[in-house]
Amino acid sequence: MAKELKTNAMRFLDKNNIEYKINIYECEEFIDGVTVAEKLGQPMEEAFKTLVAQGKSGNYYCFLLPVAMELDLKKAAKSVGEKSVELLHVKDITKVTGYVRGGCTPIGMKKQFMTVVHSSAEELELFYISGGRIGTQIQLSPQELVKAIRGKFEDIVM
Numbered sequence: 001m002a003k004e005l006k007t008n009a010m011r012f013l014d015k016n017n018i019e020y021k022i023n024i025y026e027c028e029e030f031i032d033g034v035t036v037a038e039k040l041g042q043p044m045e046e047a048f049k050t051l052v053a054q055g056k057s058g059n060y061y062c063f064l065l066p067v068a069m070e071l072d073l074k075k076a077a078k079s080v081g082e083k084s085v086e087l088l089h090v091k092d093i094t095k096v097t098g099y100v101r102g103g104c105t106p107i108g109m110k111k112q113f114m115t116v117v118h119s120s121a122e123e124l125e126l127f128y129i130s131g132g133r134i135g136t137q138i139q140l141s142p143q144e145l146v147k148a149i150r151g152k153f154e155d156i157v158m
Contacts, residue, residue, distance in 0.1 A: 007132030008108030023137040030102035033067030055082035062106040062115040105130040115151035
């Protein structure tokens with residue numbers, strides 16, 4: 001892939017010698033993860049979305065969960081040692097992460113935030129996450145991702 005087409009997420013993976021595959025799909029604006037998975041014929045349990053939340057302390061956190069599931073804010077807060085967390089407003093996503101809505105991924109952000117990946121990923125050999133821009137996905141090992149970003153697996157869904 002040409003150097004200028006790489007996202008910060010891909011550069012991070014390259015730097016850390018993590019194997020990944022890129023999926024490009026036609027999309028000019030945000031579409032939800034379920035629609036993307038259906039469009040690409042991917043099992044819903046292998047396609048993950050990235051949600052960013054802010055804790056009562058003011059710290060930011062990333063949560064990765066299957067696209068068809070909903071984040072349980074109480075479980076999410078407990079997983080990061082907060083009393084509560086609130087999802088980031090859409091207007092703040094780019095300012096906080098450096099990514100746009102629909103292209104947000106836990107790797108290559110302006111700052112590495114504590115990341116919790118839903119425990120179902122622990123059993124998967126590979127999964128799909130955003131590649132750092134709309135229309136781009138990365139397929140990689142959840143275990144390698146969690147190790148590289150010092151994240152953890154926990155049950156964070158309803």
